Amino acid sequence: MIFETEGMLLEYTEGIVGRTFREIDKTGILEGKNSDKGRLGKAVEEGFYGYELNSNPEADFDNLGIELKVSGFNRLKDGSWSAKERLSLSMINYNEIIHEEFEFSKLIAKNKKILIIWYEYVKGVEYADFVIRDYQIYDMTKDEKIIENDFNTIKQKVIEGEAHKLSEGDSVILGAATKGQKGQKAGQPNSHVLAPTRAFSLKNSFFRGILRDHLKGVTYHHRNLEFVTPESYVWNRITRFRGMSQLEILESLTGRDVSEKVPKQIGKMVSDALIGKDKDLADRHEVFSKSTYMIKNIPVKNGTIPMEKATFSTLKFEDFSTDWEESEWKTFFEEVTFLYITWVGQKDGVKLKNGERLLDRVYKITFTEDEVESFRKTYDLIKKAIEQRDISFLPKSSSEISNGLDLVISTKSNKGGVYERFFEDKKENCFMLNKDFIKRKLEDATRE
Numbered sequence: 001m002i003f004e005t006e007g008m009l010l011e012y013t014e015g016i017v018g019r020t021f022r023e024i025d026k027t028g029i030l031e032g033k034n035s036d037k038g039r040l041g042k043a044v045e046e047g048f049y050g051y052e053l054n055s056n057p058e059a060d061f062d063n064l065g066i067e068l069k070v071s072g073f074n075r076l077k078d079g080s081w082s083a084k085e086r087l088s089l090s091m092i093n094y095n096e097i098i099h100e101e102f103e104f105s106k107l108i109a110k111n112k113k114i115l116i117i118w119y120e121y122v123k124g125v126e127y128a129d130f131v132i133r134d135y136q137i138y139d140m141t142k143d144e145k146i147i148e149n150d151f152n153t154i155k156q157k158v159i160e161g162e163a164h165k166l167s168e169g170d171s172v173i174l175g176a177a178t179k180g181q182k183g184q185k186a187g188q189p190n191s192h193v194l195a196p197t198r199a200f201s202l203k204n205s206f207f208r209g210i211l212r213d214h215l216k217g218v219t220y221h222h223r224n225l226e227f228v229t230p231e232s233y234v235w236n237r238i239t240r241f242r243g244m245s246q247l248e249i250l251e252s253l254t255g256r257d258v259s260e261k262v263p264k265q266i267g268k269m270v271s272d273a274l275i276g277k278d279k280d281l282a283d284r285h286e287v288f289s290k291s292t293y294m295i296k297n298i299p300v301k302n303g304t305i306p307m308e309k310a311t312f313s314t315l316k317f318e319d320f321s322t323d324w325e326e327s328e329w330k331t332f333f334e335e336v337t338f339l340y341i342t343w344v345g346q347k348d349g350v351k352l353k354n355g356e357r358l359l360d361r362v363y364k365i366t367f368t369e370d371e372v373e374s375f376r377k378t379y380d381l382i383k384k385a386i387e388q389r390d391i392s393f394l395p396k397s398s399s400e401i402s403n404g405l406d407l408v409i410s411t412k413s414n415k416g417g418v419y420e421r422f423f424e425d426k427k428e429n430c431f432m433l434n435k436d437f438i439k440r441k442l443e444d445a446t447r448e
Contacts, residue, residue, distance in 0.1 A: 169366025
């Protein structure tokens with residue numbers, strides 16, 4: 001079936017809404033117990049649009065330059081929709097990407113415009129019985145500037161022979177997600193080290209925003225991004241204060257002198273004044289609205305040795321209800337970028353008091369595939385503790401069970417009995433990155 005215009009394609013697509021995949025599967029693609037979600041797209045392509053299945057480098061609706069993608073969403077407790085996972089685009093060929101320019105790349109040739117068919121994912125329901133609820137067009141040119149930067153970031157890492165160190169957190173919107181069988185690897189041009197096979201993808205955090213904007217009826221032309229990356233946004237706002245103390249910066253920005261009674265969280269107060277509070281960042285700059293970023297403050301000595309706990313994210317029981325592979329936490333660690341604002345906490349061998357610490361620099365930290373996989377054990381231990389209601393399985397920083405773990409759990413306060421109250425789900429616990437692990441990551445970031 002050939003559609004002469006985008007309008008004709010969308011008018012025809014209206015007929016898919018409200019139908020199950022079983023109803024449109026004309027050739028039995030969905031028969032059997034195969035758990036390959038790619039079959040859903042094949043059923044739509046062949047059963048609804050009447051196209052023969054292919055693996056052409058061109059877009060599915062080639063004459064319109066539109067690629068077809070089928071993706072699921074979860075219905076949340078409040079009834080809202082949330083994209084279930086990232087949107088996989090096309091495989092990354094390490095030997096070819098180093099020779100490609102963004103505007104002429106296979107990525108753009110195939111995915112510049114995408115017709116997304118949305119189905120509602122329901123746990124326990126057979127794929128064939130999922131109901132298709134909506135559809136939309138996503139035009140990549142609306143985010144072209146930032147996606148081009150992401151493409152070149154990924155390309156540069158391959159050029160440098162570091163494809164094996166790629167992380168989705170390296171980029172903002174366009175990720176390099178692992179794809180293929182578990183452990184599958186491929187050669188890369190400038191290194192003998194085999195790298196996990198990866199595909200370009202729209203990161204889950206951004207993809208959720210695409211769906212959210214669609215449901216709200218929000219439309220954009222080209223997005224006006226003053227800074228391409230969050231790290232440049234942060235650095236441009238703090239660089240002129242580098243070398244100044246927390247008290248000096250706070251007084252300079254707010255006129256407040258709190259030297260008589262220095263707040264414990266003065267580092268956070270300063271970064272909030274400089275950059276914006278976490279909840280306000282999305283309004284201050286759109287790059288934060290559809291990306292997974294965490295801005296943290298930490299005092300260090302000798303450049304990279306943390307002097308305080310590196311805690312983040314409150315733990316909630318509901319976040320440990322699925323297996324690791326399907327968990328929100330796995331996606332979080334794959335996509336997140338931590339921006340650590342470091343404060344010099346020791347000078348000439350003398351420890352600086354809170355308030356006297358000096359603003360140093362910003363470190364960008366992401367996690368490799370092996371590191372994310374290592375976090376699985378921590379997740380599984382927490383899940384086991386919840387299921388068996390046994391705190392001895394909790395991977396606390398001080399417990400023997402946590403030996404060798406880079407990710408552990410900690411408390412959000414110094415109150416006693418926090419772990420004993422864990423099963424009351426009072427949200428008094430959080431994740432914490434091991435001190436030695438943070439030191440290694442800061443050292444790696446320094447070399448980059």
